Amino acid sequence: MRQGDASGYSRTCSRDVLNVEIDLSQYIRSGDAIVWTQTTAEPLTLTEALISQRHTIGHCSAFIGATYSHTLQPEYKDFLHLSSFGGFGFNSRLIDAHALDVIPLHCSEIGAMITKGVIPCDVAMLQLSPLGPDGKHSLGISADYMIEAARRARVVIAEVNAQMPWTDTSSMMEGLTIHAQVHSNRPLLELPAARIGDTEKKIAHIATSYIEDRAVLELGLGAIPEAILGMLSDRRDLGIHTGVLGDASIELVKQGVITNAFKSLDTGKIVTASLLGSQKLYEFGRENADLALRPYAYTHAHHNICRLQDFTAINSAIEVDLTGQVNAEWANGRYVGATGGLVDFVRGALAARGGRSIIALPSTTKDTSTSRIVSQIQHGPVTCLRSDADVVVTEWGAAELRGKSVAERTRAMIAIAHPEHRERLERESHVLID
Incomplete structure (x- = not known):
């Protein structure tokens, strides 16, 4: 050959x-x-x-x-x-x-x-x-x-x-x-849709209050992002600039909710690095002039993200501590996540005019025995620094941390923890604020 x-x-x-x-x-x-x-x-x-x-x-x-x-x-x-x-x-x-x-x-x-x-x-x-x-x-x-x-x-x-x-x-x-x-000539791999439960719906309801008309969204994949997108049918002229696009965005495009008409960069186009979902999503991408796939060097670049007015980054985490530090990599002694694009989008959002960064997660594991709001991150890496914290959302509410002291953050984070774990977090918090 x-x-x-x-x-x-x-x-x-x-x-x-x-x-x-x-x-x-x-x-x-x-x-x-x-x-x-x-x-x-x-x-x-x-x-x-x-x-x-x-x-x-x-x-x-x-x-x-x-x-x-x-x-x-x-x-x-x-x-x-x-x-x-x-x-x-x-x-x-x-x-x-x-x-x-x-x-x-x-x-x-x-x-x-x-x-x-x-x-x-x-x-x-x-x-x-x-x-x-x-x-x-x-x-x-x-x-x-x-x-x-x-x-x-x-x-x-x-x-x-x-x-x-x-x-x-x-x-x-x-x-x-x-x-x-x-x-x-073989079918592409597919990623099944996530199962959305009551907890994810409650988180989504709170998170969507931070999404205004004409906002430019970055969301990952999974139950919470899909639940959020499912609650945005009353918004107007949303834009998308993200690392990965899933199926949940398609319906909002069909409804005319996602138009990208007011994006200050790549006006009129959904921008993503990849499509990750079902065959329906892949067909949506076929010869779609309103879709721009770009490398990570473009989609995750700080100098691009910060140009997007009202950029709203919505990401998940494995746990968040009382000061706003995020672990998005390590759970139960196993490496299951990544640094990935989290810090890229968080910092880009905070630098954008009108930008917001939201970390959305359930307050506990599924059986409620383990809190995902922790006093200090001890058993995994700190993926995102507390100095980058903006808003943390659980099914119990939203904690706005930007510009707040450690004591103020601690009180706000305990308020959105599961009630079964709040008393213990209160006791442990004295190490941080005394």
């Missing part, structure tokens, strides 16, 4: 076309560092081939992002050293088996760290759409950090999936050489 022509993607994008057998050993060397598209955009045909051919290829390393497939198993650590920026998706089981190392990273810096070689990348594996209306392939449902990886890599291998929707990301690939290409 011949190597791709260095003329690059901007011309004919010469490459080997592999339709049946994928001999990755012709491209991947022992000792190589591999980066592939994360989440539901994982190029499954390529990652499955990598696993099946691992003994021929030899020992490698890979930076994997979030995973939602079962391709990687703990026993593969004998040939593949894995790292990621968090324990989301199925990563937590790999971490538990000591088969994955976590690198604490802000999403905004991942692309730059790949470009600089801090996160090495010899081989980039992409999943692309078929040729679109401009006659080019696109990155489909995920832009994240793969362009930086592909430009850094010695070899770029692409899976062109007939079921990947074309999105307006083809221009990012200008000048990129793809050295080998395989065709597939």
Whole structure:
């Protein structure tokens, strides 16, 4: 098989076309560092081939992002050293088996760290759409950090999936050489909708009071963000600038609630780094001129977020202490979250004109035995500093912490803790305020 022509993607994008057998050993060397598209955009045909051919290829390393497939198993650590920026998706089981190392990273810096070689990348594996209306392939449902990886890599291998929707990301690939290409026709991975209970509805009802008409929203995925979006049908001209877009936004677009008409940046467009949800969401993204997928270096960049007037960042956490420190990474002795985009969006919101940052979480675990409002974060990392705290919301109310003293914060946080835990928190709080 011949190597791709260095003329690059901007011309004919010469490459080997592999339709049946994928001999990755012709491209991947022992000792190589591999980066592939994360989440539901994982190029499954390529990652499955990598696993099946691992003994021929030899020992490698890979930076994997979030995973939602079962391709990687703990026993593969004998040939593949894995790292990621968090324990989301199925990563937590790999971490538990000591088969994955976590690198604490802000999403905004991942692309730059790949470009600089801090996160090495010899081989980039992409999943692309078929040729679109401009006659080019696109990155489909995920832009994240793969362009930086592909430009850094010695070899770029692409899976062109007939079921990947074309999105307006083809221009990012200008000048990129793809050295080998395989065709597939398989459904994209999906993320099931979260179950919304009474607690999530109560939290959402309180959180939505901070969302004004024309606000620009950033929300993650899960029951609380979905519940919040489900309560915004009476708002007008909302905008979206976020790291990940789920299904719950689609209905608000159809209702004319999300118009992006008054965004001070990317007016008229939903901006996100990836689509993560169902086939319905992916079809929503297909050739949608009102949707702009952008890399983390854009979506999470402070200089972009702070330009968005009334930017409202809504994020979750595992626990928050009485002074406003946030742990979004560690629960019950396990690494299950990430630094991710939390700090990027919190700080961007606080710098934006009219911006707000909301941390929304249930006050306890499901059985109410463990409070998620804690006196001090002791058993996990501090993901977000107390100096960045703005509003914390539980089903018991909202604590506005910005500009408040430690004593004032402590009283406000105890007031939104579960009643069963307030007396204990009161006792423990004396360490902070006495």
